[in-house]
Amino acid sequence: MSAPTGLTAEVSSLLERYAPADDREARHLADMRALALADGSCSRDHFVPGHFTASAFVLSPDGGSLLLIHHAKLDRWLQPGGHIEPDDVDLIAAARREVAEEVGLDDVQLLEPCPFDLDIHEIPARKADPVHRHFDVRFLFRAPSLEFRAGSDALAARWVPLDQVSAMESRGPVGTAREPDASVMRAVAKLRA
Numbered sequence: 001m002s003a004p005t006g007l008t009a010e011v012s013s014l015l016e017r018y019a020p021a022d023d024r025e026a027r028h029l030a031d032m033r034a035l036a037l038a039d040g041s042c043s044r045d046h047f048v049p050g051h052f053t054a055s056a057f058v059l060s061p062d063g064g065s066l067l068l069i070h071h072a073k074l075d076r077w078l079q080p081g082g083h084i085e086p087d088d089v090d091l092i093a094a095a096r097r098e099v100a101e102e103v104g105l106d107d108v109q110l111l112e113p114c115p116f117d118l119d120i121h122e123i124p125a126r127k128a129d130p131v132h133r134h135f136d137v138r139f140l141f142r143a144p145s146l147e148f149r150a151g152s153d154a155l156a157a158r159w160v161p162l163d164q165v166s167a168m169e170s171r172g173p174v175g176t177a178r179e180p181d182a183s184v185m186r187a188v189a190k191l192r193a
Helices: 006-016 023-035 090-105 162-167 184-193
Strands: 050-059 063-070 076-078 082-083 117-123 132-142 154-161
Touching: 006 023, 006 090, 006 132, 023 050, 023 117, 023 132, 050 090, 050 117, 063 090, 063 162, 076 154, 082 090, 090 132, 090 154, 090 162, 117 184, 154 162, 162 184
Parallel strands: 050 132
Antiparallel strands: 050 063, 050 082, 063 076, 063 154, 117 132
């Protein structure tokens, strides 16, 4: 493996400054540092073992609620986020773009320049894409107001009080209840701590 260049160098720098919250995050951090050494690891076409993505936990102006989207493809309530595009200058820009696309907020305030959370999760095969993993680098933002609009990747979006996120359900295509996403619940626990 070679030294990282371009965007992967920026990813490596972000990861160097990250302090994992627990053993699981420490494992994610080690796997992400290894992936950052691979050429093309920020490209959505890098499938083995996967690629970096960027997402945003967006707090309400008072910090008491989290903006979640009902993701169309994954049928889950999640934070805004997704693939890094060639025009993104860094992961923070990618996370901001995803917030603008998915909930229509262009002026969210970054609360810390370092990642807020790290997560690695499996993405099911879809069309020409094989099963692969997203190495998600997550940032914390604050919205200037409660106004938003659900974008193309979101079936819906809503502000959820932090103490009510665990009570949310996502109804699948056959009406089965799903538990709240574990990585979202972990982020909520960090926010409430």
